[in-house]
Amino acid sequence: xxxxxxxxxxxxxxxxxxxxxxxxxxxxxxxxxxxxxxxxxxxxxxxxxxxxxxxxxxxxxxxxxxxxxxxxxxxxxxxxxx
Numbered sequence: 001x002x003x004x005x006x007x008x009x010x011x012x013x014x015x016x017x018x019x020x021x022x023x024x025x026x027x028x029x030x031x032x033x034x035x036x037x038x039x040x041x042x043x044x045x046x047x048x049x050x051x052x053x054x055x056x057x058x059x060x061x062x063x064x065x066x067x068x069x070x071x072x073x074x075x076x077x078x079x080x081x082x
Contacts, residue, residue, distance in 0.1 A: 022066060030053070030054075033053075034053045035050070058072075059071065059072045060072075
């Protein structure tokens with residue numbers, strides 16, 4: 001029986017299946033800019049803080065290289081017009 005390869009060959013590199021650099025970058029940023037600087041007493045407190053960070057800061061203000069150094073809100077507005 002043949003086994004499936006453990007990664008996909010993209011260019012000259014082999015990446016693990018399900019690799020998603022944008023998602024990994026998002027969670028790294030979330031941890032670095034928010035979670036590692038706080039101590040939460042309960043899970044609900046953490047959920048509320050993270051949702052607020054995503055909605056108020058990450059989606060409206062933070063610039064993203066993959067979006068031409070625009071915030072997701074700016075990028076969406078441009079895409080609606082186009």
